[in-house]
Each structure stands twice: as C-alpha cells, then as structure tokens.
Amino acid sequence: MFVEYCVGLSGLVASGLFIYGLKAMSSPVTAVAGIVAAGYGMLFVVAATFLNLFNITPEARPNLLVNVGLGVVALLLGSLWAGWRGRTVQMTSMPQMVAIFNGMGGGSAAALAAVELLGNHDIPLLPLSVTVIGALIGCISLSGSLIAWAKLDGRIRKPFRFSGQRAFNAALFAATVVLAVLTVMRYATPSAELPRDLFFGAALLLGVCMTLPIGGADMPVLISLYNAFTGLAVGLEGYIMNDPALMIAGMVVGSSGTLLTALMAKAMNRSLTNVLFSNFGETGGSSKGPEGEMTAADPADAATTMRYGASVIIVPGYGLAVAQAQQKLYEFVKILVAAGVDVKFAIHPVAGRMPGHMNVLLAEAGVPYDMIYDMEDINDSFATTDAALIIGANDVVNPEALTDKASPIYGMPILNAYKAHQVFVIKRGSGTGYSGVENPLFFQKNCTMVFGDAQAVLSKMVEAVKALGST
C-alpha cells in the first residue's frame, strides 16, 4: 500500500509539473524554466516507477532480475542514443528529429498495448477496446512519423502516388478496423493470435500509406498531428494501466497538439483536410514562368550598392535554411552595420518550413532580438528603405497575394518588400517556392536577381564589402 501511494503521488506531482511546464512554454521568458520543471517531473516519476518492483505479479517474480536488467539497459540505450542525436542534430534538421522522437513515443505506446494483448490476461471488453484503439493510433503515429522523417531528411524525395490511392487507403483503413474488432473479440475465436498480429501489421501499414502521398513541405503540420496522435495513444494506454499520470500527460498533449496543428495550418492559410488530402504542396512545383525581364547582377555589385546605402531590410526565407547561410548572413550584416548602414531583419510568420523557423535560425547565428521585426511592425518601413535583400524567400514576398484573387496564396499577408527603392533577391534560379506560384516581384523594374546558392553568394558579398574597407 505504501509503495502504491508513493507511486500514485509521484504521478500526481509529475503531471502537475508537466502542465506547469507547458503553460510556462507559452512565453519565451518562462519557457526554459518550464521545460526544466517538466524534466524534473519526468525524472521523478521514472525513478518512482522502480518502486513498483515491490509490487509485481507473482508469475513475473522469477524473471525479476532479468526484467529489471532489461529495463535499465533499454532506458540507458534509448536515452543515450536519443540524447546524443538530439544534442548533435543541426537546427535545420529539427523537424525530422522531432518526428523520430514522436514516432518512438507512438511505438512505445503500441508496444505497451502489444504486451497487454500478448498475455492472456482476462481483460474486460471496455479496457480491451481502449487498448486496441490506443494500439491503432500508436502504430499510425510510429510508422507515419518515420515516413515523415524520411521525407524531411531527403531519404524519400518524391511523394509516392498512384491513381486510386485514396480508395486504396480507405480500404486499408476499413480492413484495419475490421481486424481491430476481430482482435477485441479474440476471446470468442479459437485462434486469437492471427487477427491480432495482422491488426498490428495493418495499422503500421496504414500509417505509411497515409503519409506517403503528402508533400514534404506539409510535413511540419503532419508531425504536429502525429504528436497529438501519440498523446492520445498514451492517454488511452494510461487508462488500461490504471495510471492517471499517463492519462493526463497523454490527453493534455493530445488536445494541445490538435490545437497546435490547427493553429499551424491556419498560419499557412490552409485547412487540415486540405493538408491531408489535397497534395497542394507539390502541384506545379517546377512550373517556369516568363523569365525575359529578370535583371541579374553579380554578388559584388549588389553588395557594394548595399554597403553605400543608408538602410537595408533583410527578408530571410526557406532558402536561407536550405543553404545553411545564417552565419554568413550575419557576418555580412555586421560589416554593413559597422559601415553605418541601418540594417533590420523582417520576419514573416510562416517564412521557412516550420513556425518560428527563421527566428530559431537567426537566434542560432547570434542575431540580437532588436534587429528582428515582425511583419506588422516593419511593413510600413519598406517604402522608405533603400534596399530590401531577399534571401531564399519567395511566397512571403509575393505581391500577387495582395492583388490576384485567382492566386492560391491570395489573402495571405506578405512583407511589402516590393515597395523598397531597390530589391535584391538571392536564389539559385527561377524555382518557385512552397506554393508553386510565380512571383511577379522578380520581374519588377526595381528588382535585381543575384543567382546562386545563398551560402556561396553571401560569401562573395562578404568578400566584396571587406575589400571596400570601412570608409
């Protein structure tokens, strides 16, 4: 009894700390303290779980030592591997890393369900159903997250599509549900194992098939969705384990993750169904528009113009992240600032491929806060600025979003870079952005293209301005 109380109360403390931590994470000022508090909660509750060793079932007692050994080894292996990966991963690969860790959680929930379904415990109908539902969601989250990881990491480059895919997925889903029902009724059937094993296989396959057709650019939204899925699975498995801490932590994540997914989709001007079923992220990704009127310049000329300008606003986009050029960019900016140029960064809320992507990147490069401006705060300044330097951004500066009702991005607020006296654009060629639409800004009179990889171009720019000296 005493042990049970300790374990139960440790879960209470931990779930309280989790909620506190999540709440604290709603502001950058308190966020660090929040995650640390949640971390202590986790440490505490995991440690307390070992008290359950005084309480294991009689049948498991002979295996005690082996089981504990396995548990400790698994804990160490899992946390060391993930800790090492997490420490060393590059900031630009963050989304796929989160995808893996999330998939692991879903897998853990599915494994837990599998253990429950393995032993012929006499589980009543209701908990049994909950177990199976949790397993289904956990499996989808596991295999789906792995596909999302592979896509973001460039292991799967093309979305995998065939005609009738949607019908196939629907049929697969139906089959999985049927297998789930059969699994629940397994006590009534003579051969219990087959439907159960098939069920797990089908659920994993479902996650794969659901994720394959969705474009890589939509993956952040999907990862957030699978995050909510894992939370839900954890909550449901918590119920069958009679562990309210699992239920609470899982459900809190399930609901907050769902909301977060919706908020992300909204910030991208999309709906969730649109993300899941319309494959918008890939259509026309390679369409080329009229190129005739683009003016090109070489990096040194552009850099010199900016060096002798009075003010420059920098608009970073996804291309900056791809080129990993944030350090070089800041180096360039520091030289401009030293030369007396007034430099500001303008960040669009959905620049890049994940929310806050550019803020994270620039923060990593060491750009101070007070140089970074939100869209609302800076949009009026473009008209009075000498030069706007657009680096690997496209959709977020597309004036068509303001004017062309037929455009797929119509209605999205943009950064008014087109109003600047002179606009420089660094990009590799005439590739379109995420939405696949042409950007008329690039054909404007006051716009000069500087073609090349952002990292390479910026290196040349740095050299050029350095060569000018600081006079």
Place this chain on the structure above:
Amino acid sequence: MFVEYCVGLSGLVASGLFIYGLKAMSSPVTAVAGIVAAGYGMLFVVAATFLNLFNITPEARPNLLVNVGLGVVALLLGSLWAGWRGRTVQMTSMPQMVAIFNGMGGGSAAALAAVELLGNHDIPLLPLSVTVIGALIGCISLSGSLIAWAKLDGRIRKPFRFSGQRAFNAALFAATVVLAVLTVMRYATPSAELPRDLFFGAALLLGVCMTLPIGGADMPVLISLYNAFTGLAVGLEGYIMNDPALMIAGMVVGSSGTLLTALMAKAMNRSLTNVLFSNFGETGGSSKGPEGEMTAADPADAATTMRYGASVIIVPGYGLAVAQAQQKLYEFVKILVAAGVDVKFAIHPVAGRMPGHMNVLLAEAGVPYDMIYDMEDINDSFATTDAALIIGANDVVNPEALTDKASPIYGMPILNAYKAHQVFVIKRGSGTGYSGVENPLFFQKNCTMVFGDAQAVLSKMVEAVKALGST
C-alpha cells in the same frame, strides 16, 4: 447501473459546460454565451439528479414521497426567492447580493455535511475528516458572508472591535479545530452528538468574529475570498458524495476565486493579509483637513461654465454610485454634447467599491462605450481639457499618490484631473474617501467645489443648462 451512468455522465457534461462558461467569461464578447451555457449545464445536472430516486437506500424508501416533495418545494422556494431578489436588486447593491448567494452556497455545503454526520453511517476516517473540514469552511463562508452582507447593506454600520480581539479570534479558531478533531473521533467517544453540535456552532461563530472587525469598504475582497471558500467546501463535500462534478465545479471556483481575490487586492494596492488583519479601510475615515482654501460654487454657475467650454472630462467615483446619479449624469452629458461640447468619461480601474463598478453603472445608464476611456488612454488629455468634472470621486484623483511618499495611497496610479484648466468637484462635504486621506486637489486654485448630493447637484445642473437653450 444505467441510471448511475446517466447521472455520472450528466455531471461530466455539466462540469465541462461550467469550465467552458468560466473561460468564456474572460471577455465581454463571449461572457453572455458563457453564463448561458453554464446555466444549461446546471439545469441538466439538477434534472438528472432526480434519476437518483431509482437508486436510494432501502431505509429511505418509506420516506420517498415526503423527501421528493420536500426537495421540490425547497428547490422552488429557494430559486423563486433568489430569482426575485436577483432580478429586483439595484446595481449598487450587487456586492451584498452576491454575498448572500455565496453564503447560501456555503450553508448548503455545511448542511450536506451535517446530514452526513447525523446518520450514523460508518464513514472511514479519511472521508470523515474531509467532511468535517468541508463543514468548517462552509460554515465560515455562510456566517461570514451574512456579516459582509449586513455591513454592505448598512445594517451593521460600525466595525465591531475590542482590545484583544485578535487573540480572542485565535482562541476561537483553536477551539473550533479541537471540536472538529473530537467530531472526527466521535465513534470512539460515548456521546457523539455534543462535540459535533458544538463544532458547528463554533464554526459559525468563527465566521462572524472573523468578519466583524473588517471595514465595510474591504468587503468586496472578503466576499471574493468567501466565494473561494464555498467553492472549496463544495469540492470537499463532492469527494465524500463520490460526485466528481461537485469536486470539479467546487475546486475550479476555489482556485479561480483565490486568484480573483489576489487580483482584486492587488488592483487596490493592498495585500490579502493586510485586508484581513489591518483594518485600514476605517482608519481616520472622518479626519477633517484644512478647509480654508476650498472655493465653492453653485451648480448653475459650474454647469454654465461647462456648457460654454469646448471639452469636458468626467471622472465618476464611489459617490456617484451612492447617490444613484448615473442617469442624471448622462442626461446632463447628453445636453452638453448636443450643445457641441466634447465630453469624455475617464474611468479609474478601482473607482467605486468593486472592480468594474463604474463601467457597470454607466453601462446601466446607457452611456455608449466610445465615450468611456481607460486611465492610460485619457491621462494625457487632461492637460488640454477645459474642465474636469469629478463626481463623488476622491482617492482616484488624489495627486498625493504621485508625490507624497508618506501617504497610504502612495504609488497608486491616479487620473490626472488636477492638470485640467478648471476642475469641478461634486461631493456632499469635505468627507474623505475610502482611504481616509485628505485630497490636496480640492484646495488647488483651479478647483471649484460644488457641494451637495450628486443626484441633487446634477438635477440642478441639468435645469441650468436646459434654461440656457441650445444656442
């Protein structure tokens, strides 16, 4: 079983609606929908409670009809009386009305506990203790709220104090706790009833004695505190009734009420201990300062000056509520506006005696939103305004708060009415406000006093400007 499920789920729905309702109440736009949703939740859960009639204990079955009859009569009587009182009460009497309703809730929780303790149910130690603690808190809330009501309603005019009162209260509290412990141990003692009855008596007395010494002006904070108390009592009694809906609703109110109390105290520049133990609200309430330099004028003169001014800012305060003069005030304002005067209302966050007091009053009189300004928004405008009209406000325009470090209200932000070209003050005499400090503004050169009850003075002003015609 079916009935039990229905009742259990009705509680689930109701507590969800309560939480939704409270959340919606955090913005004026959604608040009405929120309280309506919570109302439906309550209706639903009360109706579902009657399903428990299929489930009563065998011993109670012979009394079924009588009990149901009593229940229905009590429900009707209680809700009709309270509904009638709630509909007809004047807005200015709102705080004391809330106090009564809150006390009723506390009393209901205490009564529930009493019924539990009456029957010799074999309650285990833990629930028994929870019952008694809930009873204690409920009783304090009941009798304390009644005293608060009596004070606010003018039935008890003077705070009741004697030397050694604090020691007496401490002793009473100790005695109550001892009686509570005896009650919990009643199964061990031969005579069970005596300590229990004494306990209830002592708890009720404690509520009275705690509240008596606190000044009437501090009552709103105290009512909010007792509101949290009742919530806590309800939550605890919910535990012994095995009713999670009660637990949730009670605890939500318990915690939100505590926070609300702290926020209120903070808005008044006080701490909660300060409110409970220092009696600040009454000290020096009748001290008279130097009167020599006050300039007085009669209502007609003051009104005429304003009528021919270009701009007037009106600062309402507690005295407006006392005089119930909000309608007259708006009548006066409408005439000024018709005559082309630019009139604005400036509202201090703690003007009046409850938070948002002035907003409620002016809204009641029909003053449109766009004439009402927050302190931050209007404070810079006083310097460029022809006349400030202060009606029954005192502390909130006291410039001492800005300059005099020794003043008890030092540090409170004020409305800068003293900067206006000309200041008119409507009050009955030279009485001080809530904090009991003299207001140097009234002795300023540019300040003219218009003595009299606000309602009477404003009536005269209305007559005076009407007589001038609208030219």
Place this chain on the structure above:
Amino acid sequence: MMASVTSMTFVIALYIFMLAAFTGYVVISRVPSILHTPLMSGSNFIHGIIVIGALNALFNATSIAEQAIGFVGVFLGAGNVMGGYVVTDRMLAMFRPSQKAEPARPEQEKPGQEKQGQP
C-alpha cells in the same frame, strides 16, 4: 452512498482536484478587471452545484432531523444557483455592445487575442 460508477480512491480524487484547481487558475488568470464582478458572481453561481449534493442527501433522508437539514440545504443551494445566475446574467447584459447600438472600438473588446510576439 451514491452511484458506484463514480466512486474513486483518495489518490484519484487528488488528481481530479489538482486538474480542477489548475483549470480554474488558467481560466481566470487573464480576466480584465472590468469583468471581476460578473466573474465573481458567475463562479458563485457555479458552486451552486452543491444543490445536487443536498438533493441526494435529502432523497436518502431517514429521520426528521435529516429531512429538516436536507430541506434547508436544498433551499440554500437552490438560492445560490438561481440568484447567482440571475445576477450574473443581468450584469453581463449591460456589457452587451449591441445595447447602445454603437459597436465602437470592437478591437478593444477582445483583450486576449493572440499576438505574434518577438522572441
């Protein structure tokens, strides 16, 4: 004493209390001070749910004393519910922007709107 489908252990009760307390805290923490009074009476209304506890006690009353106290409990609880509701509703009705048909400064009426902040 009541429905066994809602019976729970003490530890589970603590979890529920924790969650409820936290919920109350978050829900209220951003209320503007102009709404403090309606909020107070609104939460006052909500703890009126004690009336269903009192009703259950009265339904199971076996002695005159229990009936009497139960009756008082239900009466008080019903008063809390109805009074709290009516008073809150009346106050909130005054805050309705439509009342004066002047929907002025609507953006100020959503004090808690999400705002994209700078890190």
Place this chain on the structure above:
Amino acid sequence: MMASVTSMTFVIALYIFMLAAFTGYVVISRVPSILHTPLMSGSNFIHGIIVIGALNALFNATSIAEQAIGFVGVFLGAGNVMGGYVVTDRMLAMFRPSQKAEPARPEQEKPGQEKQGQP
C-alpha cells in the same frame, strides 16, 4: 494490473480525460507562433511518460515475447523522453534574451500580459 490506489471506473476516467483535454487546450491557446516548434517538441517530450507504462509492463513480463516487446517499448519511450527534452532545451536556449546580452524590447516578450480592456 497496477496499483489499486489509482484504479478508477470508466466514468471517472472520462472526467479525467475531459479535464486534461481542457487543460491542454487552454494552456496552448495563446502561444505565439514563434514558439510553435519548441512547444511541439516540448509536448512531444511530455508524452514520453509512456516509458513508465512500458517499464511496468516489462517488469511484469512472463514470457520471452513479452520481455522482447517490453524492451523495445522501454527503449522507444526512453528515446522519446530524452530526445524530446534535449531538443526542446536546445531550441529554447536560443530564445534566451541573455544570450546576446541585449535585453532589447523586453515588453514584447510577454505577449499575453493582462490588459485592462474597455467593455
């Protein structure tokens, strides 16, 4: 299978789910979009608590199959916990205003501050 002090009925479980879901909703509803990524990884970390469920299952394993699956479950869960924590911590560290020793625009860093609104 686990401690009886935390056993609960289905209805009680629904109450807990409801409260937890609501809590998650309120807690997140005002997060600025710049924090969406750390928040995602932070909540990812939190559902890593599944590792204690997997640990309990492993501790009670009686067959090789149960031990194997339990081992995998604990491994995955531990990875979720540690990975989620490390990644979140790293990202949030970048948002620390002290990093660049330029505590500029601190008022923008509290996007959700209570604001006295006009009714």
